[in-house]
Amino acid sequence: MLAFGGTSVRSKLILASILSSGTALLVVGAVITSRDLSQLRQALVRRMSVQAEIVGTNCLSALLFNDPRSAEATLGALRADPRVMSGVLYDSDGTVFATYARHPSIQAPALDAGFGDGGEEYRLNGNHLVLAKQVSFEGRKAGTVVVASDLSEIDDAILRNVFIVGSVLVISLTIALVIASWLQRDISQPIRHLAETARRISQDKDYSVRAVGERADEIGSLVTAFNEMLEEIRHQEAALRTAHDRLEQRVVQRTAQLQAANDELEAFSYSVSHDLRAPLRHISGFAEILKEDAEGLGEAGRRYLDKISQSATRMGQLIDDLLVFCRMGRSELQSASVDLSKLVEQVVEEAEPDAKRSIDWHVGDLPTVRGDEAMLRVVLVNLVSNAIKYTGKTPQPRIEIQAIEDGPAEVIVCVRDNGVGFEMEYASKLFGVFQRLHRSDEFEGTGIGLANVRRIVHRHEGRTWAEGDPGHGAAFYFSLPRDREALE
Amino acid sequence: MVAPRKAASLGRVLGLAVTAFAASAALHAAEDFSERLPEYKIKAAYLYYFATFVAWPEPPSSPDASAIVIGILGDDPFGDVLEDTVRDKKVGDRPIRIRRFESLKEARQSHILFVPASERDNLPGILSSLEGTSVLLVGESPGFASNGGHIGFVTEAKKVRFEISLEAVKRSGLKMSAQLIKVGKVVEGGL
Numbered sequence: 207m208l209a210f211g212g213t214s215v216r217s218k219l220i221l222a223s224i225l226s227s228g229t230a231l232l233v234v235g236a237v238i239t240s241r242d243l244s245q246l247r248q249a250l251v252r253r254m255s256v257q258a259e260i261v262g263t264n265c266l267s268a269l270l271f272n273d274p275r276s277a278e279a280t281l282g283a284l285r286a287d288p289r290v291m292s293g294v295l296y297d298s299d300g301t302v303f304a305t306y307a308r309h310p311s312i313q314a315p316a317l318d319a320g321f322g323d324g325g326e327e328y329r330l331n332g333n334h335l336v337l338a339k340q341v342s343f344e345g346r347k348a349g350t351v352v353v354a355s356d357l358s359e360i361d362d363a364i365l366r367n368v369f370i371v372g373s374v375l376v377i378s379l380t381i382a383l384v385i386a387s388w389l390q391r392d393i394s395q396p397i398r399h400l401a402e403t404a405r406r407i408s409q410d411k412d413y414s415v416r417a418v419g420e421r422a423d424e425i426g427s428l429v430t431a432f433n434e435m436l437e438e439i440r441h442q443e444a445a446l447r448t449a450h451d452r453l454e455q456r457v458v459q460r461t462a463q464l465q466a467a468n469d470e471l472e473a474f475s476y477s478v479s480h481d482l483r484a485p486l487r488h489i490s491g492f493a494e495i496l497k498e499d500a501e502g503l504g505e506a507g508r509r510y511l512d513k514i515s516q517s518a519t520r521m522g523q524l525i526d527d528l529l530v531f532c533r534m535g536r537s538e539l540q541s542a543s544v545d546l547s548k549l550v551e552q553v554v555e556e557a558e559p560d561a562k563r564s565i566d567w568h569v570g571d572l573p574t575v576r577g578d579e580a581m582l583r584v585v586l587v588n589l590v591s592n593a594i595k596y597t598g599k600t601p602q603p604r605i606e607i608q609a610i611e612d613g614p615a616e617v618i619v620c621v622r623d624n625g626v627g628f629e630m631e632y633a634s635k636l637f638g639v640f641q642r643l644h645r646s647d648e649f650e651g652t653g654i655g656l657a658n659v660r661r662i663v664h665r666h667e668g669r670t671w672a673e674g675d676p677g678h679g680a681a682f683y684f685s686l687p688r689d690r691e692a693l694e
Numbered sequence: 695m696v697a698p699r700k701a702a703s704l705g706r707v708l709g710l711a712v713t714a715f716a717a718s719a720a721l722h723a724a725e726d727f728s729e730r731l732p733e734y735k736i737k738a739a740y741l742y743y744f745a746t747f748v749a750w751p752e753p754p755s756s757p758d759a760s761a762i763v764i765g766i767l768g769d770d771p772f773g774d775v776l777e778d779t780v781r782d783k784k785v786g787d788r789p790i791r792i793r794r795f796e797s798l799k800e801a802r803q804s805h806i807l808f809v810p811a812s813e814r815d816n817l818p819g820i821l822s823s824l825e826g827t828s829v830l831l832v833g834e835s836p837g838f839a840s841n842g843g844h845i846g847f848v849t850e851a852k853k854v855r856f857e858i859s860l861e862a863v864k865r866s867g868l869k870m871s872a873q874l875i876k877v878g879k880v881v882e883g884g885l
Binding site for chain 1: 785855876
């Protein structure tokens with residue numbers, strides 16, 4: 207079965223039945239032939255023995271009365287059996303007494319010393335059977351008859367047997383072939399049907415298809431099990447789909463709710479921020495007016511007025527930032543191809559005059575991405591200005607901006623500085639609104655910058671994260687989906 | 695009843711007369727066979743063989759009923775040869791006894807009676823005397839079988855052969871094996 211693993215079940219079944227019946231027939235044929243052979247040989251020996259016995263007995267008087275002519279006449283009776291090729295009568299001394307040969311050319315079988323002394327003896331001499339039989343008279347040896355017989359009869363029988371076995375083999379195998387190809391349908395057809403069904407199912411993913419074949423045998427149970435499995439798959443698939451649909455629905459629901467809540471919150475914070483500006487403007491305005499008529503106030507009073515004025519200004523700044531932040535969430539993305547290299551170049555150029563010191567810039571090759579250029583500018587401005595800000599007290603400031611090519615799906619940009627850095631345990635707080643790790647008199651700012659960065663990157667379906675080491679610097683990362691069109 | 699007796703005595707007288715001739719003939723024959731076996735040695739063997747190929751209807755009135763009796767009538771040409779030949783031999787279970795008869799009356803007791811050539815002149819008397827008995831008559835005179843005997847030895851090409859008269863055998867009630875008839879020369883014969 208190993209040699210023809212690739213052939214179909216149909217061919218295998220037919221081949222198996224033909225091989226087995228052929229082998230059985232051959233074995234039977236061989237057994238019968240060999241049995242026939244031995245039987246034929248025995249029969250021949252028996253017949254020759256009888257012939258020799260008859261001839262020997264009839265030659266007894268010729269031997270006794272020394273009459274070779276009579277013996278020759280008796281031996282001549284051997285002519286009646288066409289198998290006997292020659293016969294010789296030896297006298298008791300072992301000299302030839304009389305001979306018979308079917309054809310003059312045939313050599314009479316020689317009598318070896320002692321051959322036939324046991325009464326009867328035979329041997330196969332090439333294609334001849336030579337049989338010697340002692341002729342006795344009153345318990346004494348009077349002579350020996352030696353008969354040589356042709357074995358062509360046995361050869362003919364073998365040939366005949368081989369021919370018969372061959373014919374039977376051919377006929378039986380033909381019948382076996384017909385029966386096998388008729389019977390194998392019963393086995394291979396349902397298997398082929400099953401295989402075809404399985405193939406169709408795996409191709410079409412249609413689990414409602416069923417294999418047919420109501421049978422009591424193993425193939426029947428295979429079909430049943432197959433159908434049950436299909437039923438099970440169909441059930442599970444249906445359940446899965448239901449669960450999936452339900453989940454989807456829930457997600458949509460939740461998203462809508464979340465969106466609603468978010469919108470509400472944004473609207474609320476926008477209006478609150480907006481509404482807060484009017485009273486603040488009053489506070490700030492009246493504080494200025496009050497300062498113009500401040501002669502009546504003491505030194506302390508004027509200092510308080512300045513504080514009020516400063517606080518109002520700062521609060522205004524905070525509210526403005528908050529409004530910007532809200533706008534970042536609300537305004538629509540203007541998606542376009544953005545060359546980050548060019549953008550970084552502009553941002554660095556604009557930022558450098560503010561730094562008022564020499565910074566070691568390292569800007570690597572940056573890719574082109576798809577996004578809102580204005581918003582991405584905000585991201586880079588925030589990150590670059592942060593880097594400049596927090597390297598303010600570093601003797602030899604160094605800022606690196608480079609892309610980390612990481613995977614085909616997204617582009618990662620890293621802005622690294624050697625500034626004051628931060629404790630990694632606060633890394634998660636960095637991107638929160640108004641979250642600050644340093645005091646505002648140490649480093650100015652409202653703490654809204656990184657919150658904006660995160661919001662913008664999220665809106666671009668990217669991620670943000672940071673690494674820091676106090677005293678050694680910080681690295682800010684953001685990822686953006688790769689721009690497939692730009693790649694092409 | 696009278697004729698046989700007369701014939702017997704006549705035969706004896708005549709026998710004496712021809713003894714010289716027969717002896718010379720025997721001598722002549724013996725010379726011929728000197729290369730092989732002596733003539734009477736062969737004849738002795740043949741007598742024994744005859745006993746094996748012939749069946750007697752009933753054992754003749756013999757004092758030794760179980761034995762096969764080979765008788766020699768008149769002068770014995772065998773000497774010891776016949777005794778030597780049949781010594782320790784049997785026909786079936788039956789031993790063989792050799793007897794020499796002077797009278798035809800006694801000779802009836804034998805199974806095989808050898809009539810030597812010396813009795814040639816008495817043949818008609820001998821044969822007619824034993825007519826009706828089951829004694830196998832073997833002779834060596836020329837034409838023995840043709841003239842009423844059963845088996846007659848002849849010499850052909852220096853070989854001892856024998857003639858058989860089937861009619862005579864039939865008349866005597868003896869059963870002779872076909873094997874024996876086959877090797878003998880069948881002749882017409884009767885009294």
